[in-house]
């Protein structure tokens with residue numbers, strides 16, 4: 001299949017693109033603006049690969065989007081490009097509205113024009129646009145209690161989740177109004193190799209390795225439902241293959257943990273891998289809470305499991321151990337980021 005992936009140089013996008021090309025043999029065109037969050041090193045295994053091409057460009061550019069549809073003629077689109085970090089959305093929301101809302105509209109319009117004008121017969125019947133979103137659109141559950149389902153009401157509470165909620169509504173509107181075969185997934189917190197070290201797990205791993213403070217927001221009891229990024233990538237492929245247009249599938253790893261227990265587990269793993277730096281838990285400290293900090297996210301992935309035949313396969317503790325090991329063994333991937341070098345500079349581009 002020819003698949004257009006937006007945001008393929010990011011954390012989830014790169015895991016997905018590697019899976020699509022190397023494991024499944026698909027032809028992939030990655031469209032990515034190479035923002036600070038991108039790391040082209042994540043796609044290094046595809047250097048020179050005949051089945052992959054990277055286009056450095058912005059999803060908010062309608063001419064570029066139209067050109068890529070016309071020339072690449074995708075059989076499917078998986079749309080992941082987004083501003084993704086909640087803390088950044090609190091200090092600078094504009095980029096989130098721009099990319100997540102306007103950029104999604106641009107991709108939907110380009111897909112609609114192509115779908116209507118260029119596709120016929122089985123090509124048209126089988127075309128899909130998969131919109132990749134988050135469980136944060138559903139707001140916050142009470143501590144220790146309850147799960148989001150496809151029936152949960154939208155209640156976004158941060159600029160990030162509000163922008164993603166808007167993009168979900170646009171995606172569904174393009175299905176209902178124009179008949180574009182859109183499928184939406186809302187996934188819980190991902191973890192795994194190649195995640196930008198601003199998110200909880202990689203940030204705490206790298207701070208612990210360098211003996212820096214491990215800042216836990218508020219009382220540390222907020223809960224997140226963790227899924228390994230490779231389980232998410234497999235879920236997206238299953239959704240593309242079996243998901244029904246117009247439907248929504250909630251994806252999660254059935255691994256709800258409090259933030260403090262995640263940080264303590266990272267410390268315990270590092271105590272085993274790097275006993276000289278331990279005990280790492282001495283570095284843990286509680287800091288001021290995130291404004292509007294959602295208490296609990298938790299997903300019931302029952303519909304995805306039943307309809308798509310997909311199940312999360314990684315236990316959180318095993319997956320976390322592998323992830324900590326990956327960061328310990330791959331400083332070449334994260335050192336340029338920690339040294340504050342611009343993503344484009346890492347690529348040899350100018351800002």
Ligand code: NAD
Pocket residue numbers: 006007008009010011012013031032033034035036037038039057058059060079080081082083084085099103132133134135164186187188189190191196
């Ligand atoms: P990320 O921040 O690691 O990567 C985002 C990628 O999108 C980067 O490569 C960046 O360069 C690219 N991008 C940003 N703005 C762009 C633009 N205007 N044009 C083209 N490319 C642009 O994000 P991630 O964690 O991999 O998340 C990917 C998607 O999955 C997002 O849509 C996010 O909302 C969603 N999601 C993430 C999680 C999670 O836990 N990380 C969970 C559920 C859903």
Ligand code: TDX
Pocket residue numbers: 084085086087133134135136188189190198199200201203215216217218222223224259290
């Ligand atoms: O230093 C920290 N200390 C801390 O206590 C950081 C960075 C986070 N936290 C807390 C806040 C959250 O309760 O840890 C939890 C996880 O934080 P993030 O990694 O920032 O993730 P979250 O806000 O839950 O959002 C993530 O999951 C859903 C992704 O960033 C989103 O893109 C995704 O949609």
